[in-house]
Amino acid sequence: xxxxxxxxxxxxxxxxxxxxxxxxxxxxxxxxxxxxxxxxxxxxxxxxxxxxxxxxxxxxxxxxxxxxxxxxxxxxxxxxxxxxxxxxxxxxxxxxxxxxxxxxxxxxxxxxxxxxxxxxxxxxxxxxxxxxxxxxxxxxxxxxxxxxxxxxxxxxxxxxxxxxxxxxxxxxxxxxxxxxxxxxxxxxxxxxxxxxxxxxxxxxxxxxxxxxxxxxxxxxxxxxxxxxxxxxxxxxxxxxxxxxxxxxxxxxxxxxxxxxxxxxxxxxxxxxxxxxxxxxxxxxxxxxxxxxxxxxxxxxxxxxxxxxxxxxxxxxxxxxxxxxxxxxxxxxxxxxxxxxxxxxxxxxxxxxxxxxxxxxxxxxxxxxxxxxxxxxxxxxxxxxxxxxxxxxxxxxxxxxxxxxxxxxxxxxxxxxxxxxxxxxxxxxxxxxxxxxxxxxxxxxxxxxxxxxxxxxxxxxxxxxxxxxxxxxxxxxxxxxxxxxxxxxxxxxxxxxxxxxxxxxxxxxxxxxxxxxxxxxxxxxxxxxxxxxxxxxxxxxxxxxxxxxxxxxxxxxxxxxxxxxxxxxxxxxxxxxxxxxxxxxxxxxxxxxxxxxxxxxxxxxxxxxxxxxxxxxxxxxxxxxxxxxxxxxxxxxxxxxxxxxxxxxxxxxxxxxxxxxx
Amino acid sequence: xxxxxxxxxxxxxxxxxxxxxxxxxxxxxxxxxxxxxxxxxxxxxxxxxxxxxxxxxxxxxxxxxxxxxxxxxxxxxxxxxxxxxxxxxxxxxxxxxxxxxxxxxxxxxxxxxxxxxxxxxxxxxxxxxxxxxxxxxxxxxxxxxxxxxxxxxxxxxxxxxxxxxxxxxxxxxxxxxxxxxxxxxxxxxxxxxxxxxxxxxxxxxxxxxxxxxxxxxxxxxxxxxxxxxxxxxxxxxxxxxxxxxxxxxxxxxxxxxxxx
Numbered sequence: 001x002x003x004x005x006x007x008x009x010x011x012x013x014x015x016x017x018x019x020x021x022x023x024x025x026x027x028x029x030x031x032x033x034x035x036x037x038x039x040x041x042x043x044x045x046x047x048x049x050x051x052x053x054x055x056x057x058x059x060x061x062x063x064x065x066x067x068x069x070x071x072x073x074x075x076x077x078x079x080x081x082x083x084x085x086x087x088x089x090x091x092x093x094x095x096x097x098x099x100x101x102x103x104x105x106x107x108x109x110x111x112x113x114x115x116x117x118x119x120x121x122x123x124x125x126x127x128x129x130x131x132x133x134x135x136x137x138x139x140x141x142x143x144x145x146x147x148x149x150x151x152x153x154x155x156x157x158x159x160x161x162x163x164x165x166x167x168x169x170x171x172x173x174x175x176x177x178x179x180x181x182x183x184x185x186x187x188x189x190x191x192x193x194x195x196x197x198x199x200x201x202x203x204x205x206x207x208x209x210x211x212x213x214x215x216x217x218x219x220x221x222x223x224x225x226x227x228x229x230x231x232x233x234x235x236x237x238x239x240x241x242x243x244x245x246x247x248x249x250x251x252x253x254x255x256x257x258x259x260x261x262x263x264x265x266x267x268x269x270x271x272x273x274x275x276x277x278x279x280x281x282x283x284x285x286x287x288x289x290x291x292x293x294x295x296x297x298x299x300x301x302x303x304x305x306x307x308x309x310x311x312x313x314x315x316x317x318x319x320x321x322x323x324x325x326x327x328x329x330x331x332x333x334x335x336x337x338x339x340x341x342x343x344x345x346x347x348x349x350x351x352x353x354x355x356x357x358x359x360x361x362x363x364x365x366x367x368x369x370x371x372x373x374x375x376x377x378x379x380x381x382x383x384x385x386x387x388x389x390x391x392x393x394x395x396x397x398x399x400x401x402x403x404x405x406x407x408x409x410x411x412x413x414x415x416x417x418x419x420x421x422x423x424x425x426x427x428x429x430x431x432x433x434x435x436x437x438x439x440x441x442x443x444x445x446x447x448x449x450x451x452x453x454x455x456x457x458x459x460x461x462x463x464x465x466x467x468x469x470x471x472x473x474x475x476x477x478x479x480x481x482x483x484x485x486x487x488x489x490x491x492x493x494x495x496x497x498x499x500x501x502x503x504x505x506x507x508x509x510x511x512x513x514x515x516x517x518x519x520x521x522x523x524x525x526x527x528x529x530x531x532x533x534x535x536x537x538x539x540x541x542x543x544x545x546x547x548x549x550x551x552x553x554x555x556x557x558x559x560x561x562x563x564x565x566x567x568x569x570x571x572x573x574x575x576x577x578x579x580x581x582x583x584x585x586x587x588x589x590x591x592x593x594x595x596x597x598x599x600x601x602x603x604x605x606x607x608x609x610x611x612x613x614x615x616x617x618x619x620x621x622x623x624x625x626x627x628x629x630x631x632x633x634x635x636x637x638x639x640x641x642x643x644x645x646x647x648x649x650x651x652x653x654x655x656x657x658x659x660x661x
Numbered sequence: 662x663x664x665x666x667x668x669x670x671x672x673x674x675x676x677x678x679x680x681x682x683x684x685x686x687x688x689x690x691x692x693x694x695x696x697x698x699x700x701x702x703x704x705x706x707x708x709x710x711x712x713x714x715x716x717x718x719x720x721x722x723x724x725x726x727x728x729x730x731x732x733x734x735x736x737x738x739x740x741x742x743x744x745x746x747x748x749x750x751x752x753x754x755x756x757x758x759x760x761x762x763x764x765x766x767x768x769x770x771x772x773x774x775x776x777x778x779x780x781x782x783x784x785x786x787x788x789x790x791x792x793x794x795x796x797x798x799x800x801x802x803x804x805x806x807x808x809x810x811x812x813x814x815x816x817x818x819x820x821x822x823x824x825x826x827x828x829x830x831x832x833x834x835x836x837x838x839x840x841x842x843x844x845x846x847x848x849x850x851x852x853x854x855x856x857x858x859x860x861x862x863x864x865x866x867x868x869x870x871x872x873x874x875x876x877x878x879x880x881x882x883x884x885x886x887x888x889x890x891x892x893x894x895x896x897x898x899x900x901x902x903x904x905x906x907x908x909x910x911x912x913x914x915x916x917x918x919x920x921x
Contacts, residue, residue, distance in 0.1 A: 342828030345848065397820075465848030467879060472848075 002127050005036040005061040006119060007052055009043035009068035011098055016041075018102040020112040024067060027116040031123045035059050044074050049081045056085040063091035063129055065122040067115065069098040072524065088131035090576065090646055095122040117659055124658035128651045132576035137625050139225040139572055140325040143563050144169065146217055146506065149177020150196060150549060151541025151556045152330035153203050158560030160208035164567045167322060168203065169212045169231055171502065172261075174279035175200055177332055181262060181356060183363040185549055186413040187444035193365075197278045204280045214285055216502075218319070220327070220509040221599060223626060224536030225572045227324045235315040237272075237286035243310035245282035249302035250274055258290040260367075264357045266375060267367035272302050272311075277365060286313075326563040327510065329520055329532070330540040330556065331503055335495040336391045340398035344390065344493055345464045350375040351471060352464055352491045355407070358414055372422060374490055377469070381489035384418065385473045386411050386429040387461045391496030393432060400496045400517060405546035407494035408435045412448040414492065419452035428455045428486055430475050438548070457484070464491050499543055511597065511628075512537045520544050530559040538562050577646035578627035579634060581620040583608055585641035588618035592633035592642055600626035601633060662788070664779070665727035665734045666694035669741035670702050676738065676890035682915035683737050683781055689797060689918045690789055694735060697726045703741040706857075707748070714761050720748035721762055724776040733777040735784055737911070739889035743814040743822070746778045750821045780815065780824065781911070782832055782888060791839040799919045801841025807913070808845040808882030808905070809833030810873065812892040813853045827851065833886065836910065840917035849876035854895040863899070870900040878903055886910040 006028045010016035021039040029037040036059045040048045043066060055061060064087070066078050071094040079089035097115040105111035143159050145152045148170030156166040168175065179185075180200075182192035203209050212231055219230040253270030260269040262276050271290035274282060292299035293313060303311040335356055338346045346352045351374045353361070364370035374381055388407055391399030408431070415427045434456065436442040448454045459476040466472075473486045499518040507514040512532040513521040520539050523531040530539055538559040541552040566572075581592075583606060593601045600623045608617050620633075620641070634642040634649065643649055672680035687694050701719040708716040723745060727734035736742040751758045753774025763771045779787075785794055809830075816827040825832045830851060834844035852873060855866030874896065877885055884906045887893050896907045915921040 342826060347829070348846070348848075463848075463852070465876065467848070467876060 002033045002062045002129075003035045003060055004031075004033040004063050004065060004123060004126055005052070005055045005059060006031075006034055006038075006065045006067065006123065007043055007048070007055075008037070008039040008097075008119070009048065009066065010039065010041045011043075011069060011102075012041065015068070015098050015102045015115075018105055018108055018111045019097055019115040020108065021115075023112050024097070024115050024119055028065075028067075028119045028123060031120050033127045034123060036061065043068050044077055049077075052078070052081050053085040056082070056087055061087065063087070063093070063126045065093045065095055065119065065126055067095040067097045067119045067122070070094075070096045070100070088133075090132040091126070091129050093122040093126045093129070095119045120661075121655045121658040124654040125651045128648065128654055129646070132645055134573040134576045135624055136571045137223075137225050137574050139567060139569055140227075140323045141165065141567050142167070142322070142324050143326045143328065143567065144217075144227070144229055144322070144324040145328045145330055145540075147177070147330035147332055147500075147541070147543070148172075148175030148203075148211070148213065149330060149332045149541065150179040150199070151332065151543075151552045152177070152328070153199050154553050154556035155328045155330060155538075155540045155560040155563070156203055156209050157199065157206065158557050159563055159567075160203075160206045162560075162564045162567075163208070164564065165208050165210070167210045167212060167231075167324070169215050169217055171214070171216050172275070173214045173236070173283075173285040174275045174281070175203065175211065175213060176276075176278075176280070178356075179549060180276065180278075181264070181359055181363075183359045183366075184413060184417060186409045187438075187440045189413070189417070193278060200278065200280045211281065212320070213281060217506065217509065222323075223574075223598070223628065225325050225566070226625075227327055227536065229322055229324060229327070231320045231322065233318040233320060235317050236283065237288070237291075237311065237313055237315050238283055239310045239312050239315070240281065240283045242308045243283045243306075244308050245274070245284075246307065247274060247284070248305050248307065249311065250284055252301045252305045254299065254301060255290050255292050258287055263360045263367050264354070266357060266360055286311075326536050326538065326566050328538045328540050328559050328563060329506065329510070329512065329543050330559075331500045331506060331543045333497040333542040333546070334500055336399065336498050338390070338493065338495065341390060341493075343463050344387065344461065344491065345466065345471075346493060349464065349466050349471060349491075351381075351489065352493065354493050354495045355410060355414065356495070358492050362414075362417065372418065372425075379489075380422070381425060383426045383486065383488045384428070384490045384492065385461075385471070385486055385488040386415060386427070386492045386494065387473075388429065388431045388494045389460070389496075390493040392494075394496070400498060402517065402546065403435065404494075404496045405435075406497070406548050409438070409441055409444070409548065411492075411494050412436070412445045412454075415454040416444075416448040416452050419448075419454060426455070427452075428457055428473075428488075430457050430459055430461050430473075432458075432460065438550075497542065497546055503543060510534060510537050530555055530562055536566065574625060575629055577629040577644065578624045579622045579629065579631070579642055579644050580624075581622060582641045582643065583617075583619045584610070585639050586617070586619040587639050587641070588620070589638060591636045591638065592620055595632045595636045596627075597630065597632065598626050598628050600624075600628070662691065663693040663695055663732060664784070665730060665732040666696045667700055667703070667723050667727075667734055667736050667741060667745065668696060669700075669736070669738045671738055671740075671890040676893065676909070679737060679888075679890065679909040679911055682909065682911035682921065685920040686911060686914045686918050689920055690785075690794070692784065692789070695730075695732075697723055697734075699726065703744040704748070705740065705744065707744045711755075711758070714758065714765065717748045717751065717758065717762060718765065720745045721752060721766065721772060724749055724752070724774075724778070725766075725768060725772050727776045728772065733779050735779050735781060737781045737888065739780075739812060739814040739887075740891060742778070742780045747818075747821055749774050749776060749778050780888070782815075782836060783824070785836060785839075785914075786832055791835050794836075794839045795841075798840055798917045800917050802837075802913060802917055803841055805842040806845050806881055806883045807837045807842045808847055808877040808880070808885045809837060809850055809910075810854075810877075810885045810887045810892060810896065810907070811851045812887065812889050813851070813856075814889060816851055833910065836914075837886070840913060842913070845877065845880050845882040847876045847880040847882065849873045854892045855899065856891060856895070859895055859899060866895055866899045867901050870895050871902045874900040874903050874905050877905060884908060886913060 255271040259265035461475040859866040
């Protein structure tokens with residue numbers, strides 16, 4: 001028989017205002033096994049914890065139930081308390097009477113009744129708990145960063161600086177990501193390339209960093225400390241070891257039909273190309289769908305002209321398998337497609353552009369060499385209209401419900417840069433709200449309005465119509481209560497951003513969770529913002545939610561710090577709540593093996609004594625190092641041979657009984 | 662194929678051509694339009710008041726009448742289509758309206774929005790198919806630059822009407838291509854013509870119609886086509902600056918099929 005102590009927390013008024021904690025203590029003290037029950041204002045405080053420690057010693061408790069907040073919040077706190085009082089940490093049960101009770105109920109009587117049920121359920125389970133001992137697993141001292149934008153680069157640099165090996169896997173031919181496409185950055189207006197490209201060079205030259213560009217993660221297996229990852233290195237059709245990056249091939253290529261992705265399709269590139277001048281690695285890639293040689297078998301001009309003989313039309317994709325201790329996801333974002341926003345005429349009028357396209361137009365290395373010209377006729381605009389929240393904060397179902405966070409600031413930046421360079425241009429900005437929290441951000445926006453005279457109009461645009469080469473922008477001015485039409489030469493749409501399309505597939509491979517918008521979910525929104533709920537997987541940059549560059553870099557370094565902390569350990573304690581198979585009951589049907597998402601179950605032939613006879617049987621065996629304790633096998637097992645330590649079938653049934661009593 | 666057909670009041674008076682050419686063309690296309698025996702006015706304007714039941718009753722009667730013979734209901738006038746389709750949607754999704762209407766009508770069996778409401782253009786696109794239509798054209802309207810004028814009633818609210826992309830529709834342009842003409846895409850083709858505002862704010866309607874016609878002329882249209890008698894009236898009477906001939910789309914259809 002267990003000797004159980006129950007500790008009911010008030011959580012200030014969070015629990016005590018809705019739940020009668022004294023009544024919970026009274027009710028639960030009559031439960032079987034309970035020898036001590038008490039309440040306290042803040043059980044997680046040092047005072048509360050020392051009460052628990054004292055009670056364990058005074059009453060010789062063999063297990064404790066803490067009725068408090070979600071186990072995600074403080075289970076580990078109370079397990080440590082138990083350890084310090086000499087109790088096995090797996091003899092601690094949490095009854096969540098805050099998130100699942102006091103916070104969601106208003107009626108004190110009902111909430112108290114429910115809290116009592118939750119408490120006695122935990123007691124019923126604890127009566128069947130057994131002390132568990134975690135195993136140990138080694139840590140591979142190498143990290144994987146998926147995505148080579150500023151987030152991935154920063155994380156990789158920090159980990160490499162700490163002395164650990166890092167691989168960056170980037171799906172495009174160069175690292176640099178979206179930041180490489182930007183012209184200037186807010187609020188300091190320094191040139192994006194000037195601050196990014198040195199970091200790209202650092203990443204390439206750091207001996208601890210290994211770049212896999214034009215590569216994709218194809219499969220992930222294993223667990224924290226010991227992931228095995230398959231990486232597909234797509235064929236560049238170039239022998240990168242001998243290519244000198246001279247670029248002659250890119251000039252000679254006669255195919256010029258492909259849209260240049262780096263310039264957002266505003267110019268064309270060859271079939272063999274280097275994305276941009278500072279690309280890393282400075283090695284071209286052949287776009288096989290555009291290459292005349294691949295399409296017709298004739299051409300090969302690049303091969304004839306390459307001084308190094310590096311062109312290799314026969315190159316194949318290569319599969320690499322590598323081991324990692326930790327994985328950082330830094331897959332970033334893309335602007336949404338504007339197909340649901342035809343009122344802005346983006347698909348019909350070339351002078352209606354997105355903000356990222358404007359970045360390229362304003363960039364000295366862009367399609368117009370930095371001159372602000374209309375794409376339709378290459379003339380300078382006289383009136384420009386910016387439309388914010390195109391697809392952001394959208395409740396109509398056409399766009400995204402969230403705020404994309406960066407648009408208010410970059411639109412102010414665009415407006416200011418244009419007024420600075422071309423003071424004669426009239427600049428209008430339509431907005432729902434201007435949101436500029438951040439260091440020196442509001443000051444920046446006010447400068448655009450007050451110093452540069454940018455005309456901010458509160459209201460949305462309903463239609464952009466082309467007439468005689470001009471764009472009629474029809475919108476509402478809510479402050480003046482007026483419908484207005486502005487005759488503009490260019491319209492710039494601050495398009496909402498969404499996670500990169502690789503996020504969903506990657507989340508499945510990593511068994512990391514994503515939200516309804518495909519942003520990766522953090523383990524705790526406040527307290528564990530850079531960790532995924534999946535152990536060993538960390539989040540960096542916009543893959544977790546919209547962010548600007550300073551925030552992205554901060555999160556990237558935070559994720560790196562977490563990874564360094566993990567790699568610094570030689571061994572990891574594994575979760576002892578894993579599945580185990582009862583050989584006497586197992587009928588060898590393989591159902592559990594098929595359902596296991598981690599590949600932790602295998603079958604072995606074993607000699608088993610049954611009814612006094614020895615016989616060889618095929619039975620399931622669980623690899624405890626791989627098992628994540630999800631419990632799927634215990635549910636499907638037809639003979640009840642599979643059980644989960646810490647959550648045995650008996651314990652679950654005892655809980656159900658306690659609830660239904 | 663036999664469909665129930667709801668012409669509506671205007672098609673019996675001011676917009677007789679819209680109706681006449683639709684029927685003639687349907688015959689050529691192998692479609693039988695069987696006019697509902699006892700149809701009443703659709704209600705003319707969809708009532709936005711959620712507790713307004715009386716205006717919805719006549720639409721529901723037409724819908725029930727089609728349900729009784731187990732046929733889809735074909736409409737032609739944009740305004741009728743708009744009202745009947747939206748009332749049908751109410752009957753399908755709004756329990757309060759459904760209950761009140763059914764209580765009032767005391768039908769043998771409650772009506773729950775079962776009838777499929779199809780606009781004549783949707784009939785061409787989804788039932789006959791524009792490729793099939795093209796094959797039946799004997800008098801293609803070659804070289805005619807035709808601007809489609811959608812107006813608002815067919816397109817909006819898009820989630821209920823489910824007609825086409827309200828901001829960049831294509832069904833009428835595809836129709837024009839099928840009968841051999843050149844569609845002219847102009848930005849104001851889905852803007853409101855002013856509708857009934859013409860009665861008390863003529864200048865506003867004139868301003869709207871003028872900008873629609875100017876937009877079509879700028880993009881080189883020779884003529885406009887519409888499915889709506891009210892749009893027809895406004896574009897014709899209330900465009901005061903520039904003029905374009907306006908036709909019902911069925912008239913061009915009949916011409917292309919050689920039955921005009």
